Amino acid sequence: MRLRQLFVIGLALSILGVGAPAWSQDDPRSCNDLMAADTPAYVVCTWMATPEEAADIARFWLENDGQNMIDAGPMDPITIDCNEPGTECPTGPDGPEGDGEMHDVGDPDVEGAEDGGTPECQNGEECYVDGTGLSAADKAAAEETPAGQAVQAVAQTGMRIWIDTELADDYKAGRLAEAAKKVAALAAAQPGVVGIRFTSQLGFNQTFATADELDTFVTEATTALRTLVPGVKLAAHTLVPVFGCGSDETCQAEVTKKYPLLDPDRIGAWLAKGQIDQLALDSGHLATEYATWKIDAATAQRNQWIQVRARAWDAYAQIAAEDASFTAAQLTEEQAAKAITDRVAAPLQDDAAETVTLWTRWQNDQGQVNRVFGEKWAANTTWEQLKKLGSIRPRLATVYDPANPEVDVTTDMKNLSEVFGQVYLHAA
Structure with missing residues (x-):
């Protein structure tokens, strides 16, 4: 939880910096005054979120012991039900990539690719090109x-x-x-x-x-x-x-x-x-x-x-x-x-x-x-x-x-x- 809080605060503060042009020093979102006096005129700075706004953002996520962050949670994943009427899930040689089997994380995609080796070609296709014209x-x-x-x-x-x-x-x-x-x-x-x-x-x-x-x-x-x-x-x-x-x-x-x-x-x-x-x-x-x-x-x-x-x-x-x-x-x-x-x-x-x-x-x-x-x-x-x-x-x-x-x-x-x-x- 603490790591997530720090991430949100860092994200909020990271949006401070060079952004869309602030064409006038009178622009309330201008931060040109923070740049060196000899900065070229075509380089401008504007607050995407002012320091006060950034503080409000951080406060929103941290108040009540981070309850807003807890309530936000991860977004629901996008799922497709192939059994639902009208939904087509392509299978076979013209279907999506993969062999249709579950694999553990880190398993090679193709037989023969273990230990960093060169995977065997599937279906006889050419797996790589070694250049032409060099003997x-x-x-x-x-x-x-x-x-x-x-x-x-x-x-x-x-x-x-x-x-x-x-x-x-x-x-x-x-x-x-x-x-x-x-x-x-x-x-x-x-x-x-x-x-x-x-x-x-x-x-x-x-x-x-x-x-x-x-x-x-x-x-x-x-x-x-x-x-x-x-x-x-x-x-x-x-x-x-x-x-x-x-x-x-x-x-x-x-x-x-x-x-x-x-x-x-x-x-x-x-x-x-x-x-x-x-x-x-x-x-x-x-x-x-x-x-x-x-x-x-x-x-x-x-x-x-x-x-x-x-x-x-x-x-x-x-x-x-x-x-x-x-x-x-x-x-x-x-x-x-x-x-x-x-x-x-x-x-x-x-x-x-x-x-x-x-x-x-x-x-x-x-x-x-x-x-x-x-x-x-x-x-x-x-x-x-x-x-x-x-x-x-x-x-x-x-x-x-x-x-x-x-x-x-x-x-x-x-x-x-x-x-x-x-x-x-x-x-x-």
Whole structure:
């Protein structure tokens, strides 16, 4: 009974928050005064139940030792009497699902499904699809590549695995089918691979000149991969600079002109159509892109996640934040803690990004290696601070190139798994 009382009180209080627009500060149900002074004008707050009303609701259910709650009780179940005249209850092969027999909770639905095994097919139908166009030789060849061998090492750590590749260049060169087949073989060769990230900086780099070309690439690449490895998640990395502008219309106009292909409506359409299962939004531009309009990195980041939430992108796909700035310089303990707060905690707390991808090592064109950790895994302050994030480890991911290890793949994966729950394995 006490649990039920607490649930009702919690339910009553949970209806306080952002709701239907309160267009005027004079609106008696407006709670705009509770929001920060710099909150964009298009974000409004209204009480679905005022504090006084919420107290009345809680009091109604708790008074007289909870008698109203007792009297409410569960609703009567909906029942159908098949013997009642005029009622038809379909049976047989065209009837409802199930075998017509009672089963205990937890019993397998189909004979052969015990202990997590694959159930036998009923009536000879095909139970699952294993992809098309991938031979045993394709999978064997994929296993011998650096990425294929790395998959085996990652599997020992328990991290979720994504294959990270770039199909845009292959598409432009007319080799999309061949390239898609190679990366699909990597995903299909061994268990543990949950997805393929098939492109990065989509629409930001100079690969595509027109919006139509961009849409065609996304359609053809995702169609090819879903045909080859149905069930494997597909991801893409990009950025939406206009989001950082917030409500500044001058900023919006200038940034849209500068990045014409990065139209949020176009990107949202890819998600709504189910073409992309995970979208990573880069944060590299947030610190400098908006200086003209006096929008700092923290404000730009907040503006971005407000826009993502407003468009409900997370209803269609998983949204990730991506950050490479931790490799830029060695940080003090205080600097590292602040960077983690700003670049890891904030996107997650803003309730728009579900995961955060941090680059931990990359090499520039001159051969210079940038790291979050010390050379050959020597300890440093930033890495030690990241290791303290064990409670959100499943939400943290990193990118790894097995062709250019820090020490060797096994050693590298063991160390990375102390911080990250997911890894993107680069495949050339």
